[in-house]
Amino acid sequence: MMFFFIKSFAATHLMIWSFVASSQDKHELSYFVGSFRNGSSEALLEFDSDEVFYVDFERKTVVCTGPSSIKGKISEILQSLNLYNSARKNIAVTMALVEYFTAQTEEQEKIDPPEEMFLYTTAEVHSGVENTIICFVSGFYPPAIKVRWTKNGNPVSEGVSRSRYYPNKDQSFYHFSTLSFTPSETDVYSCTVEHPALESPRTVLWEPEFHHQHHNLDIFFAVSLGLGLLGVATGICLFIKALERS
Incomplete structure (x- = not known):
């Protein structure tokens, strides 16, 4: 066909x-x-x-x-x-x-603002470990957007790259920009997109959530559980000894 x-x-x-x-x-x-x-x-x-x-x-x-x-x-x-x-x-x-x-024709050109826009990293986030954050934008037409990055409110240009425009099946387009960075606990990043169909720029914020925090929490629960089981075992031994004496 x-x-x-x-x-x-x-x-x-x-x-x-x-x-x-x-x-x-x-x-x-x-x-x-x-x-x-x-x-x-x-x-x-x-x-x-x-x-x-x-x-x-x-x-x-x-x-x-x-x-x-x-x-x-x-x-x-x-x-x-x-x-x-x-x-x-x-x-x-x-x-x-x-x-x-x-x-x-004198018809006004159809324009569609981005339908989707979100940020995500390519790997789990660890403090002081280099990573890449991606700003994904999709569902817009025509293929003409501007992407700006900030770190703690300050413009960032180093480590930034952009993809080509890719077509969706509904004839709209998607695009992504990447930023290489080394996260710390106090950093806040933002991605701002400008498009002819948007009345004002659209911004998405991203704050790091470090993997080690969850890891330490798991260790805490594991240690607590171990101590609890040890206490139960000790209690059972003392109870058995008391029965033997009686």
């Missing part, structure tokens, strides 16, 4: 070709091509929602992002298909559609 879809907004055209294998186990292969009024473009292939490759238009190459076990085979296939030139032709088509619909 195959279908062709064009998302026709004044600022963007996103063409998606999807192929569903006709077998007992169904799989979906989706190829996304998008052009935006700001001049940026996206082209990528997904298999069952997992990215297989994307086109890096700045470096003029196709980047394989699939599992390492099959990257070599996929890279050979991609080179033989000359996919970079094909992606450029598709982008040219979408850019022409952008210009056409921009000229033909």
